[in-house]
Amino acid sequence: MTMSTLIAERHPSDPLFRADRLPHIWCPGCGIGPAMHAYAQAMVESGIPLARHVCVSGIGCTGRVPGYLNMDSYHTTHGRAIPFAMAIALVKPELEVTVYSGDGDLFAIGGNHFIHAARRNVDINVICINNFNYGMTGGQVGPTTPMGARATTAPFGNYEQPFNLPHLAAATGAVFVARWTSLHLRQLKQAMLRAMKKRGFTFIEVLAPCPVGFGRPNDIGDAMEEMTLYREGCVVDPAAPLDSLDIDLRVKDRPIVLGNFVDVERPVFDPLAMMRPTSEAENNTAVAGKTQEGQ
Amino acid sequence: MKGEPAVLTGQHFLLGDHACAEGALAAGCRFFGGYPITPSTEVAEWLARRLPEVGGIFVQMEDELASMAAIVGASVAGARAMTATSGPGFSLMMENLGLAAMMEVPCVVVNVQRGGPSTGLPTLVGQADVMQARWGSHGDYEIVAYSPASPQECFDLTVKAFNTADHFRIPVLVMADEVVAHMMERVTIPPAEAIPRVERKRPRQGPGGNGFLPFKADDDLIPPMVHAGEGYRIHFTGLTHDERGYPAITAPAHDRLVRRLVDKVRQKAWEIVEYEEYRLEDVSVVIIAYGSTARSARRAVGLAREQGIAAGLLRPITLWPFPGERVKKLAERVRAFVVPELNLGQISREVERFTSLPVLGVNHAGGAMMPPEPILEAIREVAG
């Protein structure tokens, strides 16, 4: 085999990944990989140079995403990606900062940071891979595990009400809120592009199969079956009321609603807003709240 | 909106907490993330007004976990960054203090000590976080902790903390206490050009080249630091990592990394360590005291000398690294050590590691400044 053959076999996205880090840690059938690829493509199409994209994660399977991307990346502590990312975005506003992490990381141990960053409307994107469980530690129940679903720490089925993440994000102040699955890659990429274009706190939930941690204990045969479940169960309805977006897998035929649900403008977090000349402040800061009225 | 300059050159009558804040500004700190907690709150309040004046960023975070994460984030983006807290908040910061140690991200944490454990004494003095400062986050790491005994030192040592942090790429602590933080004294702030400034070591090669290893250390065991957005496509992780910054989850990789992180500080401990000596020329009893307690000890030295006892004071300015070699040296020619502190015996244990002479602790759990009298009593006891 010659060198040229090798080069010809390269994928167009190869430069976006750290090939020297392969193989990755994810299980066969895991939904994180496709969602990561959507993010990589969105970065390329965003028109923002790759050198200005920064990816920050917490801990967990999804937390490993930035490590596989050939970009400035920070793999922080469990739950703390958001405040870490916020500071990067404040110190270097020219950077496009994205937090890429999992449901347990962002909404259990990191839940407080999420709601406060959304409230402030910090200029970062948060992409949450929701696979309904703690995958890396072996399938424990988490804050998004559907009612009734089994996990190693919920052997008789989960009896805690899970978060409705889009509703939570919208209620706490996110200016862009979407939910897609790792099957809806084109829509997902478009949502990511929209998030990168927008200033302020954007949130995208990505439902992703976890055939080992979530599928197996819940009698979902394999990754294909979990994907089929999502494909057949999903309906796209951007106008759906936010409080109707709960996911309940016990109820047959209850749809999983997808879409870009929220896209609004709100003054973006700017700690120096009060110190800036008025004209500039009116364009983009909290002191200029009035200018946002009536849009 | 115009404000005062970053360096308030001149003489001021300042609260210790405010002096810490001015020290940070003078050192070039341009990011503060913190959560209000007494007796450190005045640091945050002062910087909330002052940082925006100099184009810096002040954020009141949702908790101390976030505060610590934010200053590490600000620092990887290139800013000099600080937080300030007290006991309960310091406990929460231990998590990302470890991250800063592991990722080698310079930052400064001011801990204004109050009485603990738990909520303890919110507004009253303690010195019982000394061992937490040394060992508080899990795993092996070296820490540098300064102990100011006056508002002037709150200023000077905060400046120094930033320089030490940037030089070694480590988190550095300023372990003040409530008495020092809440007293006002003259603070002399030098001209801006006279403020010492040690820059972070930065990569010698530009981005784009092959084979750049962001965590490859030089002979001093310190790797140059790359900031976010510079085009190097770096990866920082709290996992054990190799010179590329990639996770390396093996025993040899772990030993190599942790040993380097520890050794880069340990091999220069003699350069970092600082202490003040007071009347040690002809001494027979050495008091070892730090922070506000050192002021009582100084008074006790005077009282002892009036009674004909040759007492003197060794005041560690760095609690960590501890001036143990100096203790060892003094032990060759004195009778005993007296260690007063507002805890039930922390630095006294460290002193004992360096001498076989009697080490008499003078301990109170905290809540009020230690008066000179019990120290004098201890001096008399060991002087025989």
Add this chain to the structure above:
Amino acid sequence: MSRQEIRLAGYGGQGIVLAGQLLGKAAAIYDGKEAVFTQSYGPEARGGASSADVVISDGPADYPLVSRPDFLVAMFQEAYERYRPEMVPGGLLVIDSDLVKPLPDEGPYRAVPATRLAEGLGKKIVANMVMLGFFTAVSGLVRREAVEAALRSSLAPRLLDLNLRAFGTGYDYSASDAPPHPTLSPAGGEEKGEGAPGVRGKAA
């Protein structure tokens, strides 16, 4: 002057803390001395009582706390009674003559109707500056110009004029008809009313 301990005490809102800070600042920044200011931060500090401690010395003030005041400034009866026993024998007591009624066994002291004089200037809240002026004069610890410089460098410009006038009023009051030292024979008397300046004693 080796080491002098000063305690100022009153109730919240009288500006006791500011008066103490200005005294310390005057000594340390404008009068070539060493000074350290402390105050109580305990939860009890939120109640009615307010106190501020200043230590002024020629050399470094190692121990910063006031344990035996050489000077007690009392602007509130309760504060007077609480701190009086801690004073060193022969220490100087200074009171607001309208707000503090000395106990029958009180020794020599100096008195100024600080609050009333402040009201005369149009603002009761500058009673602290009247007292600071009076104390500066009768204690002799810090030069008048030093304290005035501390006021100028600390107060907002719009407040400065009134505060300087209040300070001057208190300072000048001490000289109006009384010698500035407590051990000298008392001047003024009960018959002159509580507003009378000068040294008083139980014999007066």
